[in-house]
Amino acid sequence: MENKIDSYAGSLVASLVSHMRRLLFRVLSTGAIPNHMAFILDGNRRYAKKRNLGEGMGHRAGFLALMSLMKYCYELGVKYVTIYAFSIDNFKRRPEEVQYIMDLMLEKIEGLLKEESIVNQYGVRVYFVGNLNLLNTPVREAAEKAMKATENNNKSILLICVAYTSTDEIAHAAKEAIEEKWGQIQESSKANGAQNGEISQEKHEGHQTIKLADIERHLYMGVAPDPDILVRTSGETRLSNFLLWQTSTCLLYSPKALWPEIGLRHLVWAVLNFQRIHPYLEKRRKQV
Amino acid sequence: MGLGDEVQKAFCSMFPSGNCGVHLFWRIMHLILSIWYFFLWLVDMFESFLISSGLLKRYKTLDISKVQYLAIVIDSEEALQTLKVLNLLVWLAAIGLKNVCLYDNEGVLKRSEQAITEILKSEKRFKEITTSNPPLDEKGMSLEFISFSDGKEAVARAANFLFKKHYSSENKEKPNFTESDMAGALREIGYERPDPDLMLVYGPARCHLGFPAWRIRFTEIMHMGTLKSMKFGFLVKAIRSFTMVHQNYGT
Numbered sequence: 001m002e003n004k005i006d007s008y009a010g011s012l013v014a015s016l017v018s019h020m021r022r023l024l025f026r027v028l029s030t031g032a033i034p035n036h037m038a039f040i041l042d043g044n045r046r047y048a049k050k051r052n053l054g055e056g057m058g059h060r061a062g063f064l065a066l067m068s069l070m071k072y073c074y075e076l077g078v079k080y081v082t083i084y085a086f087s088i089d090n091f092k093r094r095p096e097e098v099q100y101i102m103d104l105m106l107e108k109i110e111g112l113l114k115e116e117s118i119v120n121q122y123g124v125r126v127y128f129v130g131n132l133n134l135l136n137t138p139v140r141e142a143a144e145k146a147m148k149a150t151e152n153n154n155k156s157i158l159l160i161c162v163a164y165t166s167t168d169e170i171a172h173a174a175k176e177a178i179e180e181k182w183g184q185i186q187e188s189s190k191a192n193g194a195q196n197g198e199i200s201q202e203k204h205e206g207h208q209t210i211k212l213a214d215i216e217r218h219l220y221m222g223v224a225p226d227p228d229i230l231v232r233t234s235g236e237t238r239l240s241n242f243l244l245w246q247t248s249t250c251l252l253y254s255p256k257a258l259w260p261e262i263g264l265r266h267l268v269w270a271v272l273n274f275q276r277i278h279p280y281l282e283k284r285r286k287q288v
Numbered sequence: 289m290g291l292g293d294e295v296q297k298a299f300c301s302m303f304p305s306g307n308c309g310v311h312l313f314w315r316i317m318h319l320i321l322s323i324w325y326f327f328l329w330l331v332d333m334f335e336s337f338l339i340s341s342g343l344l345k346r347y348k349t350l351d352i353s354k355v356q357y358l359a360i361v362i363d364s365e366e367a368l369q370t371l372k373v374l375n376l377l378v379w380l381a382a383i384g385l386k387n388v389c390l391y392d393n394e395g396v397l398k399r400s401e402q403a404i405t406e407i408l409k410s411e412k413r414f415k416e417i418t419t420s421n422p423p424l425d426e427k428g429m430s431l432e433f434i435s436f437s438d439g440k441e442a443v444a445r446a447a448n449f450l451f452k453k454h455y456s457s458e459n460k461e462k463p464n465f466t467e468s469d470m471a472g473a474l475r476e477i478g479y480e481r482p483d484p485d486l487m488l489v490y491g492p493a494r495c496h497l498g499f500p501a502w503r504i505r506f507t508e509i510m511h512m513g514t515l516k517s518m519k520f521g522f523l524v525k526a527i528r529s530f531t532m533v534h535q536n537y538g539t
Contacts, residue, residue: 028317
């Protein structure tokens with residue numbers, strides 16, 4: 001009997017909290033709401049140390065924080081959420097830690113596809129962004145499966161950056177642009193009856209040069225607009241090779257909280273600061 | 289759930305019009321934010337005054353060896369205040385920083401480059417004449433002036449360089465360009481300066497405004513407020529907090 005009352009009270013409180021949060025978001029929506037928010041999930045290991053947990057527990061706690069934050073973002077009306085889950089530089093960590101994170105990612109990607117997951121609840125389309133060839137086969141296949149399974153969702157978008165760095169993304173985009181341009185030149189050469197394998201100097205220097213737009217089209221992050229707010233937890237003020245190209249007019253916010261400690265208050269603070277500076281950033285965005 | 293809906297209804301009924309109440313609350317939230325920033329500004333002013341007067345012991349000695357290359361990003365509209373920019377450079381020279389990169393998106397600083405370097409040179413000569421002590425550094429500050437065209441557009445130029453290099457040698461194989469090829473191409477077209485360790489942003493927002501992406505992988509980015517309200521003490525504080533940072537570089 002007591003248990004029933006407890007669980008009734010518990011769900012009542014949860015429902016109340018949820019309604020208050022919705023009211024808060026309604027108030028916030030008076031001003032501009034960011035279309036795209038990006039997060040660097042920094043501080044999982046420090047959190048585990050601070051709480052005397054096993055090292056892997058920090059990452060698990062981080063995952064729970066991520067689920068809550070995603071829920072808040074989608075409720076608020078943020079359409080794109082990008083997270084920096086694993087950097088190419090992180091492969092340099094101890095092999096046991098890398099393997100643990102890969103196994104955790106595999107477990108969580110499979111979890112995402114389940115019926116009751118947040119992805120299905122909010123109609124989220126998932127993209128895995130980065131040099132996926134660097135991942136081990138099970139993780140890569142699970143990622144591709146998740147992308148395929150959610151491709152018809154269109155309410156919100158989640159971009160998970162794995163095996164990603166900005167410099168790798170830029171180099172890859174340049175490579176793709178170069179290959180595309182070569183293909184175009186070959187095609188027009190064939191059409192003009194010129195010999196294969198030769199590029200005439202005039203042709204290249206004319207309208208055939210690679211333009212900035214050609215490179216931007218081939219960026220991994222080309223599926224989303226530029227982020228409006230980039231949040232890096234643990235108070236660190238650097239970007240660590242994340243979205244360096246896309247953050248020209250993006251507000252950078254570095255709360256001191258470790259990633260597993262991030263909560264609604266940080267999101268609200270970030271959005272309020274964004275609203276304060278939004279006219280300035282919009283003006284700069286139109287100029288760029 | 290029933291009770292939650294009741295609470296929400298009660299809330300909305302408190303105000304004559306639902307939207308009016310919501311708007312009022314929003315304004316109150318922003319007012320609280322503004323009051324908080326005003327309070328922070330007062331604290332910063334006071335701290336900056338203490339630092340400039342040399343009253344805070346820990347700021348008396350500054351280890352600037354960690355700042356090998358400093359980037360200053362200024363909002364293009366604010367960069368028109370050339371005197372303020374000069375003032376900032378004089379402060380940086382006084383602190384002892386040798387290598388500074390000045391960036392603004394539209395190239396305002398680039399256009400002022402000649403004027404700025406001339407005035408700094410004559411300022412140095414003035415100091416040599418009027419003080420009995422010779423300047424400690426003979427070389428002075430090395431300045432780099434860049435803009436948007438040295439960022440994304442430079443990457444496009446580097447891509448064209450790689451294209452020509454690969455295909456002009458009648459190489460029909462698919463290219464496999466890596467990050468180091470890209471870095472090499474950027475160097476070949478004239479971008480040889482090092483990556484900044486620290487970036488100070490002078491403008492309304494903490495935003496790098498399009499600084500060359502390739503160079504800021506691990507750069508600490510700090511917001512200094514507007515150029516108009518810059519303070520020497522705040523500059524010293526920012527540099528000191530940079531010297532306390534520890535990086536893992538992803539490992």
